[in-house]
Amino acid sequence: MSRASFILRRAGRGLLTIWFAVTVTFLLLRLLPGDPALALASPNMTDAIRATILEQYGLDQPLIVQYGLYMWQLLQGNLGISFTQSIPVLDVLLQRLPWTLLLTITALVLTIIIGIPLGVAAASHKGRFIDRAVQIIGVTGQSLFVPSVAILLLFVFGLNLGWFPIGGAYTNNTYGLEWYLSVAQHLVLPAVSLMLIQVGSYVLTMRSTLIETLGEDYILLAKANGLRGRRILWKHALRNALLPTTTLIGLQLGFLVGGAVLTETVFAYPGIGRGIYEAVTQLDFPVLQGAFLMLAATVVVANTLTDIVYGYLDPRVKTS
Template identity: 40%
Template sequence: MNRRNYLIRRALQALASLFVIATLLFFLFRWGLPDPTTALVADGLSPEQRELVRQSFGLDQPLWRQYLLFLQNAVQGDFGFSFHYRAPVADIIWERLGNTMVLMVTAILVAYIIGVPLGAWLSWRRGTRADTVGIFAGLMFRSAPMFWTGMIGILVFGVMLGFLPTSGMRTLPYEASGFFDKITTVDFLWHLTLPTIVVALYYLGSPLLIMRNTMLEVYGEDFIEMARAKGLPERTILYKHAARNALLPVVTQLAVTIGLAAGGQVVVEVVFSWPGLGREILNAVRTSDFPLAQASFLVMAAFVITLNLLVDIFYSTLDPRVSFK
């Protein structure tokens, strides 16, 4: 199978996966959440008035018709109106998604920028005290729940030292003319610091340990012996030859890490009161706002599926030996 056919097949698989997820979300939220009219109407309304509310949101339609309308509108990027906010779901999601992406991407970049070269260096220092400390630290932070690490960070740096802000994205009150105006200030970066450290420490262990272990396997390859026979410096062999060939598992893990981070943002956003999509999902489930909840999950799923597709494409670029099957 050539590259073009492989990419077409993978794209079709991604669309099929997204369709299945959308279907599951639609029915699970309608069968698993309480009647949303309890959150939409005030106490004391008559059954007729409740029925008018249901009609205004299309809840009086048969379930199969609601499902077809949901799929038709979702393809067009229209996810309906939020029961809680009385506003278009798409507007709420894009605003919250931007906040989530800033935190998630920053934290993962920090984790991989530190973890990949550090893992390569630990493989070079195998068996030393530095190697032992690095492995212990990576496993410890990976095993510690993010909510626990976050609360410790808030206690130490926010409460005891008063060094870093512990909640929100900006110091209130503030007015921002747009998204980029909101995130390009020193105050925002100061609020971003602590949650970024917490999330980065949690995901640091994956690139660090994978890079270290893969590097140890690469050291036994013939081309490494050839490079040493040529008299190349050990540092050049380490980072230019061995590290490049050890990056493939790290790239694969990056897609998994981003997928886990997209789902795990709920925890850190609740701990730090970060106004992101993860915290919004929790609030939507609490208020039975299933248009907002199902659309949020669907957007996250689309993001993860698209990312995995891109990783498959770049994988072959990093390693031409990869075959398309």
């Protein structure tokens, strides 16, 4: 398979996945209990007012017509108008996107700088105490549930010890350098919560791939030629062992985004995840659709790029 054909296949599969996610989201939101007209007016409105509101937003049309109108607007780059805020959905999401990016990127960096060294330490001390301890950490990390971790950290380090703020993204009455320090303080607990549920996969993947790499013939040959174990580990073995771990970064992004939604809800962090929670309680369909579209597109693009990069790094993938 040529490179161009490989990229087109992966891109086409990504677009199909996004369309499927958009369609499923559209249908599921219409199954939510409640009346979206209540988000636009009041519970005491008359039936005539309710009918007028539903007609104005096209909610009185058959489901297939609503879907067609939504897809047509989507193709034009129009995500709709928020029911509750009466502003374009894109503006609502762009206000929250920087906070979600800050949280997820920080959590990802923490996961990499902690998970990979732990995996290397376990692989280089296979069968010893440190290896068993790291494996326990990895398995435990994979079994954690992000809301439970977030609530525990919030209770211990926020409420009891008072080391970190218990909610929000910054303190309102801070300016200049104090504002940045406040943002960093508010970021610690949400980022650590996300890191703890992700780090187990990186630890176990790094350990298993590095152990396998250390058993390759070229590593045994390097040892026979008198190269030091530390040099073999860091210069030769680790470079090849990082390939599956690099792929894991793209594949785990979906879990990271999903965890961010739950984490932002627990810590009242003003990102897209918190916006999704608020939109669900208010039946704000346009915001929910736009938020899920943005998250789905982010995950699909990351996974598609991961497939393409892996195909260049390992040509066997393109022929499978």
